[in-house]
Amino acid sequence: MTVPPTATSAAPGAPAVGAPVGAPRRPAPVRPPPPAPGGAPAAAAAAARVVARLRAAGCVFAEDEAALLLEAAGDDTAALETLVARRAAGEPLEHLLGWVELDGERWAVAPGVFVPRQRSLLLVAEAEAIGAAAHARRADGGPVLVDLCCGAGVLGAVVARRLARRGVRAALHAADVDPAATAVAARNVAPWAGSVTTGDLYAALPAGLRGRVDVLLCHAPYVPTAAIATMPPEAREHEPRVALDGGADGLDVVRRAVAGAPGWLAPGGALLFEVGEGQVAAATAAVAAAGLAPRVLRDDEAGALAVVGTAPAPDDADRDGTDLERTEGDGTEHTDGDAAGRRAGGAARA
Ligand SMILES: C[S@@+](CC[C@H](N)C(=O)[O-])C[C@H]1O[C@@H](n2cnc3c(N)ncnc32)[C@H](O)[C@@H]1O
Secondary structure: OOOOOOOOOOOOOOOOOOOOOOOOOOOOOOOOOOOOOOOHHHHHHHHHHHHHHHHHOOOOOHHHHHHHHHHHHOOOHHHHHHHHHHHHOOOOHHHHHOEEEEOOEEEEOOOOOOOOEHHHHHHHHHHHHHHHHHHHHOOOOOOEEEEEOOOOOHHHHHHHHHHHHOOOOOEEEEEEOOHHHHHHHHHHHHHHOOEEEEOOHHHHOOHHHOOOEEEEEEOOOOEOHHHHHHOOHHHHHHOOHHHHEOOOOOOHHHHHHHHHHHHOEEEEEEEEEEOOHHHHHHHHHHHHHOOOEEEEEEEOOOOEEEEEEEOOOOOHHHOOOHHHHOOOOOOEEEOOOOHHHHHOOOOOEO
Protein backbone atom coordinates (compact mmCIF):
# COMPACT_ATOMS: atom_id res chain seq x y z
CA MET A 1 0.00 0.00 0.00
CA THR A 2 1.20 3.44 -0.71
CA VAL A 3 0.01 6.58 0.84
CA PRO A 4 -0.20 10.04 -0.66
CA PRO A 5 1.55 13.03 0.74
CA THR A 6 -0.11 15.36 3.08
CA ALA A 7 -1.69 18.30 1.38
CA THR A 8 0.88 20.50 3.00
CA SER A 9 4.12 18.63 2.52
CA ALA A 10 4.20 16.91 -0.84
CA ALA A 11 6.41 17.71 -3.74
CA PRO A 12 6.30 16.11 -7.17
CA GLY A 13 8.68 13.24 -7.75
CA ALA A 14 8.94 9.50 -7.87
CA PRO A 15 8.28 7.64 -4.65
CA ALA A 16 10.73 5.14 -3.25
CA VAL A 17 9.91 1.66 -4.44
CA GLY A 18 7.59 -0.08 -2.07
CA ALA A 19 7.73 2.77 0.38
CA PRO A 20 4.71 2.43 2.64
CA VAL A 21 4.34 6.14 3.20
CA GLY A 22 4.70 9.47 1.52
CA ALA A 23 4.27 8.74 -2.19
CA PRO A 24 3.36 11.84 -4.16
CA ARG A 25 0.00 12.24 -5.82
CA ARG A 26 -0.25 13.02 -9.47
CA PRO A 27 -2.35 16.08 -10.23
CA ALA A 28 -5.60 15.80 -12.04
CA PRO A 29 -6.27 16.68 -15.63
CA VAL A 30 -9.65 18.31 -15.43
CA ARG A 31 -12.74 18.96 -17.38
CA PRO A 32 -13.41 22.68 -17.68
CA PRO A 33 -15.66 23.93 -14.89
CA PRO A 34 -19.11 25.20 -15.87
CA PRO A 35 -19.32 28.95 -16.46
CA ALA A 36 -20.17 30.85 -13.29
CA PRO A 37 -22.97 33.40 -13.06
CA GLY A 38 -21.61 36.68 -14.28
CA GLY A 39 -19.59 35.14 -17.06
CA ALA A 40 -15.97 34.26 -17.62
CA PRO A 41 -14.33 37.04 -15.58
CA ALA A 42 -16.34 36.12 -12.48
CA ALA A 43 -15.57 32.44 -12.98
CA ALA A 44 -11.89 33.18 -13.39
CA ALA A 45 -11.88 35.32 -10.26
CA ALA A 46 -13.67 32.60 -8.26
CA ALA A 47 -11.22 30.00 -9.50
CA ALA A 48 -8.27 32.23 -8.62
CA ARG A 49 -9.60 32.64 -5.07
CA VAL A 50 -9.93 28.87 -4.67
CA VAL A 51 -6.42 28.32 -6.02
CA ALA A 52 -5.04 30.91 -3.62
CA ARG A 53 -6.74 29.28 -0.62
CA LEU A 54 -5.55 25.82 -1.56
CA ARG A 55 -2.04 27.07 -2.17
CA ALA A 56 -2.03 28.86 1.17
CA ALA A 57 -3.06 25.57 2.77
CA GLY A 58 -0.04 23.92 1.15
CA CYS A 59 -1.68 22.03 -1.71
CA VAL A 60 1.08 21.36 -4.23
CA PHE A 61 -1.27 20.96 -7.18
CA ALA A 62 -3.59 23.81 -6.24
CA GLU A 63 -4.72 24.68 -9.79
CA ASP A 64 -5.67 21.12 -10.64
CA GLU A 65 -7.43 20.54 -7.37
CA ALA A 66 -9.27 23.84 -7.62
CA ALA A 67 -10.62 22.92 -11.04
CA LEU A 68 -11.86 19.57 -9.72
CA LEU A 69 -13.53 21.14 -6.70
CA LEU A 70 -15.16 23.77 -8.94
CA GLU A 71 -16.41 20.99 -11.19
CA ALA A 72 -17.79 19.10 -8.20
CA ALA A 73 -19.57 22.12 -6.76
CA GLY A 74 -21.09 23.31 -10.04
CA ASP A 75 -23.08 26.48 -9.47
CA ASP A 76 -23.46 25.87 -5.72
CA THR A 77 -21.21 28.46 -4.04
CA ALA A 78 -22.01 27.17 -0.55
CA ALA A 79 -20.98 23.66 -1.59
CA LEU A 80 -17.78 25.05 -3.08
CA GLU A 81 -16.98 26.87 0.15
CA THR A 82 -17.47 23.66 2.14
CA LEU A 83 -15.32 21.61 -0.23
CA VAL A 84 -12.49 24.13 -0.23
CA ALA A 85 -12.57 24.48 3.55
CA ARG A 86 -12.47 20.70 4.03
CA ARG A 87 -9.65 20.31 1.53
CA ALA A 88 -7.67 23.14 3.13
CA ALA A 89 -8.13 21.32 6.45
CA GLY A 90 -6.48 18.24 4.99
CA GLU A 91 -9.23 15.89 3.85
CA PRO A 92 -8.19 13.73 0.89
CA LEU A 93 -9.30 15.22 -2.40
CA GLU A 94 -10.78 11.91 -3.50
CA HIS A 95 -12.99 11.69 -0.43
CA LEU A 96 -14.36 15.14 -1.21
CA LEU A 97 -14.97 14.37 -4.87
CA GLY A 98 -16.38 10.91 -4.20
CA TRP A 99 -14.25 9.36 -6.91
CA VAL A 100 -10.72 8.36 -7.82
CA GLU A 101 -9.43 7.90 -11.33
CA LEU A 102 -7.64 4.64 -12.02
CA ASP A 103 -6.89 3.08 -15.36
CA GLY A 104 -8.70 5.88 -17.17
CA GLU A 105 -12.00 5.60 -15.33
CA ARG A 106 -13.59 7.24 -12.31
CA TRP A 107 -14.45 4.86 -9.49
CA ALA A 108 -16.46 5.51 -6.35
CA VAL A 109 -14.69 6.18 -3.08
CA ALA A 110 -16.04 7.53 0.19
CA PRO A 111 -14.80 9.05 3.43
CA GLY A 112 -13.47 6.39 5.77
CA VAL A 113 -12.44 4.07 2.93
CA PHE A 114 -8.92 3.55 1.57
CA VAL A 115 -8.27 5.45 -1.67
CA PRO A 116 -6.81 3.15 -4.37
CA ARG A 117 -3.32 4.10 -5.46
CA GLN A 118 -1.88 4.43 -8.97
CA ARG A 119 1.03 2.18 -8.05
CA SER A 120 -1.39 -0.71 -7.62
CA LEU A 121 -1.62 -0.85 -11.41
CA LEU A 122 1.42 -3.11 -11.11
CA LEU A 123 -0.77 -5.67 -9.34
CA VAL A 124 -3.58 -5.04 -11.82
CA ALA A 125 -1.38 -5.66 -14.87
CA GLU A 126 -0.03 -8.92 -13.43
CA ALA A 127 -3.49 -10.06 -12.36
CA GLU A 128 -4.77 -9.39 -15.87
CA ALA A 129 -1.96 -11.47 -17.38
CA ILE A 130 -2.54 -14.35 -14.96
CA GLY A 131 -6.30 -14.24 -15.57
CA ALA A 132 -5.85 -14.28 -19.34
CA ALA A 133 -3.41 -17.19 -19.11
CA ALA A 134 -5.82 -19.13 -16.89
CA HIS A 135 -8.58 -18.51 -19.38
CA ALA A 136 -6.39 -19.77 -22.21
CA ARG A 137 -5.48 -23.02 -20.46
CA ARG A 138 -8.85 -23.85 -18.92
CA ALA A 139 -11.75 -25.25 -20.84
CA ASP A 140 -14.39 -24.60 -18.19
CA GLY A 141 -15.15 -20.92 -18.71
CA GLY A 142 -13.68 -17.64 -17.54
CA PRO A 143 -11.13 -17.28 -14.78
CA VAL A 144 -12.16 -16.93 -11.15
CA LEU A 145 -10.89 -13.61 -9.81
CA VAL A 146 -10.92 -12.79 -6.09
CA ASP A 147 -10.18 -9.31 -4.73
CA LEU A 148 -9.43 -9.99 -1.07
CA CYS A 149 -8.99 -6.94 1.17
CA CYS A 150 -10.83 -5.20 -1.65
CA GLY A 151 -11.42 -1.81 -0.01
CA ALA A 152 -13.48 0.13 -2.54
CA GLY A 153 -13.24 -2.86 -4.89
CA VAL A 154 -11.49 -0.89 -7.60
CA LEU A 155 -8.53 -3.18 -8.30
CA GLY A 156 -10.67 -6.24 -8.97
CA ALA A 157 -13.10 -4.21 -11.07
CA VAL A 158 -10.26 -2.80 -13.17
CA VAL A 159 -8.88 -6.31 -13.77
CA ALA A 160 -12.34 -7.59 -14.72
CA ARG A 161 -12.81 -4.65 -17.07
CA ARG A 162 -9.44 -5.21 -18.72
CA LEU A 163 -10.12 -8.92 -19.15
CA ALA A 164 -13.54 -8.18 -20.63
CA ARG A 165 -11.87 -5.96 -23.22
CA ARG A 166 -9.84 -9.03 -24.19
CA GLY A 167 -13.00 -11.08 -24.53
CA VAL A 168 -12.45 -12.84 -21.20
CA ARG A 169 -15.35 -12.85 -18.76
CA ALA A 170 -13.99 -13.29 -15.23
CA ALA A 171 -16.10 -14.36 -12.25
CA LEU A 172 -15.27 -11.60 -9.76
CA HIS A 173 -15.63 -11.96 -5.99
CA ALA A 174 -14.60 -9.10 -3.70
CA ALA A 175 -14.37 -9.19 0.10
CA ASP A 176 -13.21 -6.96 2.93
CA VAL A 177 -13.49 -6.95 6.70
CA ASP A 178 -14.79 -3.37 6.74
CA PRO A 179 -18.49 -2.91 5.92
CA ALA A 180 -17.84 0.71 4.91
CA ALA A 181 -15.45 -0.58 2.26
CA THR A 182 -17.72 -3.30 0.94
CA ALA A 183 -20.60 -0.81 0.67
CA VAL A 184 -18.50 1.21 -1.78
CA ALA A 185 -17.12 -1.92 -3.46
CA ALA A 186 -20.64 -3.05 -4.26
CA ARG A 187 -21.05 0.08 -6.40
CA ASN A 188 -17.77 -0.40 -8.26
CA VAL A 189 -18.12 -4.13 -8.78
CA ALA A 190 -21.80 -4.12 -9.82
CA PRO A 191 -21.16 -3.59 -13.56
CA TRP A 192 -19.12 -6.80 -13.51
CA ALA A 193 -21.84 -8.77 -11.77
CA GLY A 194 -19.39 -9.71 -9.09
CA SER A 195 -20.24 -10.68 -5.53
CA VAL A 196 -19.14 -8.54 -2.59
CA THR A 197 -19.01 -9.95 0.92
CA THR A 198 -17.88 -8.71 4.34
CA GLY A 199 -15.69 -10.65 6.75
CA ASP A 200 -12.21 -11.65 7.83
CA LEU A 201 -10.06 -12.74 4.87
CA TYR A 202 -11.17 -16.14 3.48
CA ALA A 203 -14.05 -16.46 5.95
CA ALA A 204 -15.89 -13.95 3.76
CA LEU A 205 -15.59 -16.02 0.58
CA PRO A 206 -18.18 -18.50 -0.70
CA ALA A 207 -16.96 -22.01 0.22
CA GLY A 208 -17.57 -23.09 -3.35
CA LEU A 209 -14.53 -21.10 -4.46
CA ARG A 210 -12.13 -23.40 -2.60
CA GLY A 211 -9.53 -24.76 -5.00
CA ARG A 212 -10.97 -22.72 -7.90
CA VAL A 213 -9.39 -19.27 -7.66
CA ASP A 214 -7.14 -18.38 -10.60
CA VAL A 215 -6.27 -14.85 -9.50
CA LEU A 216 -6.14 -14.02 -5.80
CA LEU A 217 -5.51 -10.29 -5.61
CA CYS A 218 -4.83 -9.24 -2.03
CA HIS A 219 -3.72 -5.67 -1.45
CA ALA A 220 -3.70 -6.05 2.33
CA PRO A 221 -2.44 -3.47 4.84
CA TYR A 222 1.33 -3.66 5.19
CA VAL A 223 2.49 -0.60 7.10
CA PRO A 224 4.34 -1.57 10.30
CA THR A 225 2.41 -0.30 13.32
CA ALA A 226 5.23 1.98 14.45
CA ALA A 227 5.35 3.65 11.02
CA ILE A 228 1.71 4.72 11.15
CA ALA A 229 2.66 7.76 13.20
CA THR A 230 5.02 8.92 10.45
CA MET A 231 2.39 8.73 7.74
CA PRO A 232 0.97 11.88 6.16
CA PRO A 233 -2.12 13.16 7.95
CA GLU A 234 -4.26 12.59 4.87
CA ALA A 235 -3.79 8.86 5.33
CA ARG A 236 -3.26 8.69 9.07
CA GLU A 237 -6.30 10.79 9.93
CA HIS A 238 -8.68 10.00 7.09
CA GLU A 239 -8.10 6.42 6.05
CA PRO A 240 -9.12 3.66 8.46
CA ARG A 241 -6.49 2.08 10.66
CA VAL A 242 -7.56 -1.38 9.51
CA ALA A 243 -6.55 -0.41 5.96
CA LEU A 244 -3.07 0.68 6.98
CA ASP A 245 -1.82 -1.21 10.02
CA GLY A 246 -0.05 -4.46 9.18
CA GLY A 247 1.20 -5.20 12.69
CA ALA A 248 4.72 -5.17 14.10
CA ASP A 249 6.57 -5.84 10.83
CA GLY A 250 3.65 -4.92 8.60
CA LEU A 251 3.02 -8.46 7.41
CA ASP A 252 0.44 -9.80 9.88
CA VAL A 253 -2.47 -9.82 7.43
CA VAL A 254 -0.26 -10.73 4.48
CA ARG A 255 1.08 -13.81 6.30
CA ARG A 256 -2.44 -15.01 7.06
CA ALA A 257 -3.46 -14.44 3.46
CA VAL A 258 -0.43 -16.37 2.20
CA ALA A 259 -0.96 -19.26 4.61
CA GLY A 260 -4.56 -19.65 3.53
CA ALA A 261 -4.01 -19.21 -0.20
CA PRO A 262 -3.14 -22.81 -1.15
CA GLY A 263 -6.56 -23.99 -0.02
CA TRP A 264 -8.30 -21.56 -2.37
CA LEU A 265 -6.05 -21.39 -5.44
CA ALA A 266 -6.76 -23.45 -8.52
CA PRO A 267 -3.80 -25.39 -9.94
CA GLY A 268 -1.57 -22.77 -11.54
CA GLY A 269 -3.49 -19.96 -9.82
CA ALA A 270 -1.62 -17.14 -8.10
CA LEU A 271 -1.78 -14.86 -5.08
CA LEU A 272 -0.60 -11.26 -5.57
CA PHE A 273 0.10 -8.64 -2.91
CA GLU A 274 2.11 -5.45 -2.39
CA VAL A 275 5.03 -5.12 0.03
CA GLY A 276 7.50 -2.49 1.16
CA GLU A 277 11.19 -2.56 0.33
CA GLY A 278 12.22 -4.12 3.62
CA GLN A 279 9.55 -6.81 3.53
CA VAL A 280 10.51 -8.75 0.40
CA ALA A 281 12.61 -11.44 2.06
CA ALA A 282 10.05 -12.23 4.75
CA ALA A 283 7.18 -12.16 2.27
CA THR A 284 8.81 -14.45 -0.28
CA ALA A 285 9.86 -16.82 2.51
CA ALA A 286 6.25 -17.02 3.67
CA VAL A 287 5.10 -17.68 0.11
CA ALA A 288 7.63 -20.47 -0.35
CA ALA A 289 6.75 -21.97 3.03
CA ALA A 290 3.13 -22.15 1.87
CA GLY A 291 4.19 -24.26 -1.11
CA LEU A 292 3.78 -21.47 -3.67
CA ALA A 293 6.47 -20.36 -6.11
CA PRO A 294 7.43 -16.78 -5.28
CA ARG A 295 8.22 -14.03 -7.77
CA VAL A 296 8.94 -10.37 -7.07
CA LEU A 297 7.63 -7.59 -9.31
CA ARG A 298 9.03 -4.10 -9.30
CA ASP A 299 8.06 -0.90 -11.08
CA ASP A 300 10.58 1.75 -10.13
CA GLU A 301 8.79 4.57 -11.89
CA ALA A 302 5.57 3.92 -10.03
CA GLY A 303 7.33 3.07 -6.79
CA ALA A 304 5.58 -0.28 -6.72
CA LEU A 305 6.81 -3.57 -5.32
CA ALA A 306 4.77 -6.76 -5.26
CA VAL A 307 5.08 -10.47 -4.59
CA VAL A 308 3.37 -13.21 -6.58
CA GLY A 309 2.94 -16.76 -5.25
CA THR A 310 1.93 -19.33 -7.86
CA ALA A 311 0.36 -22.69 -7.03
CA PRO A 312 1.78 -25.75 -8.77
CA ALA A 313 0.07 -26.52 -12.07
CA PRO A 314 -0.54 -30.08 -13.28
CA ASP A 315 1.82 -29.51 -16.19
CA ASP A 316 4.59 -27.90 -14.13
CA ALA A 317 6.99 -30.70 -15.04
CA ASP A 318 6.63 -29.71 -18.70
CA ARG A 319 7.20 -26.00 -18.20
CA ASP A 320 9.71 -24.35 -20.49
CA GLY A 321 10.99 -21.89 -17.90
CA THR A 322 9.52 -18.84 -19.60
CA ASP A 323 8.76 -17.14 -16.30
CA LEU A 324 12.26 -17.70 -15.05
CA GLU A 325 13.72 -16.17 -18.17
CA ARG A 326 11.80 -12.99 -17.47
CA THR A 327 13.15 -12.93 -13.94
CA GLU A 328 16.45 -11.41 -12.97
CA GLY A 329 19.07 -13.15 -10.89
CA ASP A 330 17.68 -11.72 -7.66
CA GLY A 331 14.25 -13.07 -8.54
CA THR A 332 12.85 -9.64 -9.31
CA GLU A 333 10.96 -8.84 -12.49
CA HIS A 334 11.22 -5.26 -13.61
CA THR A 335 8.29 -3.81 -15.44
CA ASP A 336 6.94 -0.48 -16.44
CA GLY A 337 3.60 -1.66 -15.09
CA ASP A 338 1.04 0.26 -17.01
CA ALA A 339 2.51 3.67 -17.65
CA ALA A 340 -0.43 4.62 -19.86
CA GLY A 341 -2.81 3.91 -17.03
CA ARG A 342 -0.75 5.97 -14.62
CA ARG A 343 -0.59 8.85 -17.04
CA ALA A 344 -4.37 8.83 -17.22
CA GLY A 345 -4.17 10.83 -14.00
CA GLY A 346 -7.39 12.17 -12.57
CA ALA A 347 -7.93 12.54 -8.87
CA ALA A 348 -5.34 9.91 -8.49
CA ARG A 349 -3.05 8.56 -5.82
CA ALA A 350 0.53 7.80 -6.74
C1 LIG B 1 -4.40 -1.10 1.79
S1 LIG B 1 -6.13 -1.27 1.79
C2 LIG B 1 -6.36 -1.80 0.11
C3 LIG B 1 -7.75 -1.70 -0.38
C4 LIG B 1 -7.91 -2.04 -1.85
N1 LIG B 1 -7.42 -3.36 -2.13
C5 LIG B 1 -7.21 -1.02 -2.71
O1 LIG B 1 -6.12 -1.28 -3.19
O2 LIG B 1 -7.78 0.07 -2.89
C6 LIG B 1 -6.34 -2.74 2.75
C7 LIG B 1 -7.75 -3.25 2.90
O3 LIG B 1 -7.68 -4.46 3.65
C8 LIG B 1 -8.80 -4.55 4.49
N2 LIG B 1 -8.50 -5.52 5.54
C9 LIG B 1 -7.66 -5.36 6.60
N3 LIG B 1 -7.65 -6.48 7.35
C10 LIG B 1 -8.49 -7.36 6.76
C11 LIG B 1 -8.91 -8.69 7.07
N4 LIG B 1 -8.43 -9.34 8.15
N5 LIG B 1 -9.80 -9.29 6.26
C12 LIG B 1 -10.29 -8.64 5.16
N6 LIG B 1 -9.94 -7.38 4.84
C13 LIG B 1 -9.04 -6.75 5.61
C14 LIG B 1 -9.04 -3.14 4.94
O4 LIG B 1 -10.34 -2.94 5.41
C15 LIG B 1 -8.70 -2.34 3.67
O5 LIG B 1 -9.86 -2.09 2.91
